[in-house]
Amino acid sequence: MRIAFAGTPEFAATILSGLADTDMNITCVITQPDRKTGRGQKRLASPVKITAEALGLKTWQPETLNTVSAQEKLQSLALDFLVVAAYGLILPNPILNTPKQSCINVHASLLPRWRGAAPIERSILAGDTETGICIMRMEEGLDTGPVYARATCPIGPRTTTEQLEGTLAKIGIPLLLDTLAHADSWLPSKQSNEGVSYAKKIGREDARIDWTGQAQRIALQVRALAHRMPPTAVLADTRMLLLAAEPHEEIKTGAPQGSIIKSDKTGIYVACNASTLRITKLRLNKGKGGLLSPQQALNGYPALFSPGQSLNSHG
Numbered sequence: 001m002r003i004a005f006a007g008t009p010e011f012a013a014t015i016l017s018g019l020a021d022t023d024m025n026i027t028c029v030i031t032q033p034d035r036k037t038g039r040g041q042k043r044l045a046s047p048v049k050i051t052a053e054a055l056g057l058k059t060w061q062p063e064t065l066n067t068v069s070a071q072e073k074l075q076s077l078a079l080d081f082l083v084v085a086a087y088g089l090i091l092p093n094p095i096l097n098t099p100k101q102s103c104i105n106v107h108a109s110l111l112p113r114w115r116g117a118a119p120i121e122r123s124i125l126a127g128d129t130e131t132g133i134c135i136m137r138m139e140e141g142l143d144t145g146p147v148y149a150r151a152t153c154p155i156g157p158r159t160t161t162e163q164l165e166g167t168l169a170k171i172g173i174p175l176l177l178d179t180l181a182h183a184d185s186w187l188p189s190k191q192s193n194e195g196v197s198y199a200k201k202i203g204r205e206d207a208r209i210d211w212t213g214q215a216q217r218i219a220l221q222v223r224a225l226a227h228r229m230p231p232t233a234v235l236a237d238t239r240m241l242l243l244a245a246e247p248h249e250e251i252k253t254g255a256p257q258g259s260i261i262k263s264d265k266t267g268i269y270v271a272c273n274a275s276t277l278r279i280t281k282l283r284l285n286k287g288k289g290g291l292l293s294p295q296q297a298l299n300g301y302p303a304l305f306s307p308g309q310s311l312n313s314h315g
Contacts, residue, residue, distance in 0.1 A: 131155055
């Protein structure tokens with residue numbers, strides 16, 4: 001069985017590692033080009049490229065698959081399957097029709113719930129209590145193809161995107177392998193037209209904190225976004241990245257929304273709309289910029305976290 005794999009983030013890298021542990025012939029690994037990131041704008045390879053090179057697999061990083069040359073290159077591989085997991089680029093119809101069998105997508109949601117680019121983040125932001133993996137036959141529509149197999153996974157009250165990505169990838173590996181082994185005899189099921197939702201790409205607006213809202217909503221933002229785009233507040237002249245937080249039983253003080261109610265080793269407590277947010281991990285754009293516990297934050301900057309200090313939205 002000749003396979004090419006297309007993916008980019010850590011989720012996809014875990015799937016690739018699972019495929020590589022079999023006797024399947026992975027002829028090529030396709031991933032997005034190295035991207036500039038951080039203040040120094042240094043080019044970094046994707047997790048899939050790093051994993052593929054460690055496994056001794058050939059990598060290919062086209063800017064687009066919409067060119068004739070890219071499509072001819074893929075055709076020359078004489079593939080049985082193209083396996084896709086969070087690749088991040090749209091596959092044009094000529095690519096979808098290239099493999100002898102089909103293009104198969106490992107999608108991190110229970111389709112038709114959360115079609116699109118950011119299903120894991122959107123499921124947490126929405127407060128979903130369950131998600132899962134679908135192995136889908138790809139077609140021209142965005143995650144609209146029929147589903148070969150699915151498996152469910154609970155989302156706990158403290159589950160983060162990073163944790164959920166790892167869990168779903170591990171669930172997806174045996175599901176994918178089973179699908180590939182039986183694809184010629186399995187008939188995929190058409191998706192329902194009910195319950196469709198779109199998981200659009202995460203943007204800065206998703207990380208903007210509204211202190212006049214409920215603490216539960218802000219806690220969902222932190223759980224969903226802290227690993228890549230942390231919700232950020234401005235405290236005096238300091239930017240504070242929220243890396244872990246949870247709703248806390250409301251502290252009755254009449255304090256203005258967005259102001260610190262109290263700070264101790266258990267957390268930085270902030271007034272919200274009829275609720276209180278307890279911040280338990282943070283990072284500041286001062287000092288060494290490292291991860292801080294509430295106690296470390298208080299030890300280093302006691303005045304900054306004194307009761308009455310106001311947090312403003314940022315981003």
